[in-house]
Amino acid sequence: MTTPNLLVELFVEELPPKALKKLGQAFADTLVASLRAQGLANGDSIVTPYASPRRLAAHITRVAAKAADKPVQLKLMPVSVGLDAEGKATPALLKKLQAIGADASVVPQLKRQQDGKAEALFYDSIVDGAVLDTGLQKALEEAITKLPIPKVMTYQLETDCELPGWSSVQFVRPAHGLVALHGSTVVPVKALGLRAGNSTRGHRFEARVDPVVIPDADSYAATLREQGAVIASFDERKAEIVSQLGAAAASIGGGCAPISDEALLDEVTALVERPHVLTCAFEQEFLDVPQECLILTMKANQKYFPLLDAEGKLTHQFLVVSNIHPDDASAVIGGNERVVRPRLADAKFFFDQDRKKKLEDRIPGLAKVVYHNKLGTQGERSERVRGIAHAIVNQLRLATHPYTVEAKDEYDVLDSKVQQAAQLAKTDLLTDMVGEFPELQGTMGNYYARHEGLRDGVAIAIEDHYKPRFAGDALPRNHTGTVLALADKLETLVGMFGIGNLPTGDKDPFALRRHALGVIRILIEKQLPLNLDELLAAAAGTFGTLLPEAATSNQQLQAFIYERITGYLRDLGFSAQEADAVVAVRPPWGEIPRRLEAVRAFAALPEAQALAAANKRIGNILKKAGDAGQVVDAHVSEMLLQEQAEKDLFAAVNRIVPEADAHFDAGRYTESLQTLAALRAPVDAFFDDVMVNAEDAALRMNRQGLLKLLHNAMNRVADLARLAV
Numbered sequence: 001m002t003t004p005n006l007l008v009e010l011f012v013e014e015l016p017p018k019a020l021k022k023l024g025q026a027f028a029d030t031l032v033a034s035l036r037a038q039g040l041a042n043g044d045s046i047v048t049p050y051a052s053p054r055r056l057a058a059h060i061t062r063v064a065a066k067a068a069d070k071p072v073q074l075k076l077m078p079v080s081v082g083l084d085a086e087g088k089a090t091p092a093l094l095k096k097l098q099a100i101g102a103d104a105s106v107v108p109q110l111k112r113q114q115d116g117k118a119e120a121l122f123y124d125s126i127v128d129g130a131v132l133d134t135g136l137q138k139a140l141e142e143a144i145t146k147l148p149i150p151k152v153m154t155y156q157l158e159t160d161c162e163l164p165g166w167s168s169v170q171f172v173r174p175a176h177g178l179v180a181l182h183g184s185t186v187v188p189v190k191a192l193g194l195r196a197g198n199s200t201r202g203h204r205f206e207a208r209v210d211p212v213v214i215p216d217a218d219s220y221a222a223t224l225r226e227q228g229a230v231i232a233s234f235d236e237r238k239a240e241i242v243s244q245l246g247a248a249a250a251s252i253g254g255g256c257a258p259i260s261d262e263a264l265l266d267e268v269t270a271l272v273e274r275p276h277v278l279t280c281a282f283e284q285e286f287l288d289v290p291q292e293c294l295i296l297t298m299k300a301n302q303k304y305f306p307l308l309d310a311e312g313k314l315t316h317q318f319l320v321v322s323n324i325h326p327d328d329a330s331a332v333i334g335g336n337e338r339v340v341r342p343r344l345a346d347a348k349f350f351f352d353q354d355r356k357k358k359l360e361d362r363i364p365g366l367a368k369v370v371y372h373n374k375l376g377t378q379g380e381r382s383e384r385v386r387g388i389a390h391a392i393v394n395q396l397r398l399a400t401h402p403y404t405v406e407a408k409d410e411y412d413v414l415d416s417k418v419q420q421a422a423q424l425a426k427t428d429l430l431t432d433m434v435g436e437f438p439e440l441q442g443t444m445g446n447y448y449a450r451h452e453g454l455r456d457g458v459a460i461a462i463e464d465h466y467k468p469r470f471a472g473d474a475l476p477r478n479h480t481g482t483v484l485a486l487a488d489k490l491e492t493l494v495g496m497f498g499i500g501n502l503p504t505g506d507k508d509p510f511a512l513r514r515h516a517l518g519v520i521r522i523l524i525e526k527q528l529p530l531n532l533d534e535l536l537a538a539a540a541g542t543f544g545t546l547l548p549e550a551a552t553s554n555q556q557l558q559a560f561i562y563e564r565i566t567g568y569l570r571d572l573g574f575s576a577q578e579a580d581a582v583v584a585v586r587p588p589w590g591e592i593p594r595r596l597e598a599v600r601a602f603a604a605l606p607e608a609q610a611l612a613a614a615n616k617r618i619g620n621i622l623k624k625a626g627d628a629g630q631v632v633d634a635h636v637s638e639m640l641l642q643e644q645a646e647k648d649l650f651a652a653v654n655r656i657v658p659e660a661d662a663h664f665d666a667g668r669y670t671e672s673l674q675t676l677a678a679l680r681a682p683v684d685a686f687f688d689d690v691m692v693n694a695e696d697a698a699l700r701m702n703r704q705g706l707l708k709l710l711h712n713a714m715n716r717v718a719d720l721a722r723l724a725v
Helices: 017-037 091-099 104-109 132-145 217-228 234-252 262-269 284-288 291-302 330-354 360-368 378-398 411-424 432-436 443-451 456-464 479-498 512-525 532-541 549-553 555-571 576-583 589-603 608-627 644-665 669-689 697-714
Strands: 006-012 047-052 055-060 070-078 111-115 118-127 153-158 166-171 175-182 276-281 305-308 314-322 370-372
Touching: 006 017, 006 132, 006 217, 017 047, 017 055, 017 132, 017 234, 017 262, 047 234, 055 217, 070 091, 070 111, 091 104, 104 118, 132 175, 175 217, 234 262, 234 276, 234 305, 234 314, 276 330, 284 291, 284 314, 284 330, 291 305, 291 314, 291 330, 314 330, 330 432, 360 378, 360 411, 370 378, 378 411, 378 479, 378 532, 411 456, 411 479, 443 456, 456 479, 479 512, 479 532, 479 555, 512 555, 512 589, 532 555, 555 576, 555 589, 576 589, 589 669, 608 669, 608 697, 644 669, 644 697, 669 697
Parallel strands: none
Antiparallel strands: 006 055, 006 175, 047 055, 070 118, 111 118, 153 166, 276 314, 305 314
């Protein structure tokens, strides 16, 4: 006999669109998890979530009407307490049996088993499996309680008892219907003041019938689509929208394509029950406005899909996802075109007005914009960023392997560009366009700087100093932007850590984790030969007396940044051991990628594990010596070498280490580690034949010195002990 499938639906008023996908998935996942926990569903049961603007539902396969009975063994008490000397039940045991619904007749069947040091009495019984009526009630209540609701609302519902009245209900939106079908049978559950039935509501305007009766659990989606004009599945509606958007763009031709925006797509999917894509247009004169402004207003305010041509430039046409299918769509198209026109006109007005005032003339206004009540104004912040940027350029100038700037662009010129860009970087915060669309900060600064004829390097840097804005975002495009972006992020990190505004749990209001990752990416991916300690010290110095003296050491901030490096490197495909080994020696940031590749190549060698284990052993020996108050010097006296194994190791070190060091000094890290692999045999022989902690102090110190010499040589590229399994 086949096991029927289950369908549960909550019909509500319009749900929050940005939360709908998560709500639908959570509702289905919690339902099936609870049913599985009660034995009503099993691991083979397949759950299908449904979520539309006015419903949350789940279809679950192979749900039993009654769970299987379960054998249960219950520990009662120690034998010495439950039975007297003659083996008869004591009053304590009889009382315990009565409490669990048994009597003295079961005493002979009680099992005696060892429980720790004492023997105990156990009672075997069969617990009836849950029935679907009560099991689904429990699961439904749990699913509703655990929904990740952004904000709960309270509403009144008329009671369904004989006495008239109203009761208060709390849910994300007022609920008006509940469906619970096991096969074709209604499961009599209740929720949010509603009784389950087999009927729901379809599309507000286009449903063929009202209400829509669901014959059985398996026909839910098809019935809603045919009778109710609703595509219940979130994923199916999304796929339908993508298909229609592509078809509409193709019909226009010219290589047009709708803008790619997953968040917008999800939100629009959550706003319609049966999508219908229409093509609209606006006047081409609006294309004189930067396309980022037009795209943002169409996406954010109207939920439209702007169309880009084959070169990625905005066209004057856009796509609308309608929730209705009129015979004549001209009224819908005309209405959307009338709605978007004032928005675009506002953007054009802001753009025209902003260009009447230079960015330079807005600099004094930054002194009136509070950045943070403990850290001053945006004007003061801009000056700090300038100071940090100047320190970065100087550090690049003095680096052993200088950062190569553009041809004919010396460091003095770079510093001049960075200083100008830093002074202007925040001025677009005072423009009307950024006031209306904060997401465009930096972008508009670039446009206004170009309009004023500023050099491309400065204009681009104004936009790029916010990069990377998010995981996977591009880095600044030029050297000026790179220095400015690094300075801006360091100022934020040092300032916020200095006044104690640290991230906690999942709360990070100042995006310090993102800023730290941005610093990491810029330093590593741009291969900047910079010293983090010096950078943080320079940044702290720009704050003057604003930060407590204890905060200027930045030790906590350094740890915060280094904690994130390993995770970043793992995302690039390196193992935790490889990342830890390189980060542990705190190398120059620009060398980290090459050192990682070297460590990966070394780890693949047959000698790697033995040398890593030996390195770890050496580290422990030297640590114990240090803990005992001994100062171990990397020095060896050949006269004190007694055993052949230590003589051989010393000779191998003198022969191999100089070659490895030469590779290291030349930046050939892979060759350096591969050269050290030849030390495996003499190292193994040393530990097999030589007692390091000899009784003779001079002998012991000499052997420790040999190990110190070896340890220093082996850990120049990375801490190889971190590779030991």
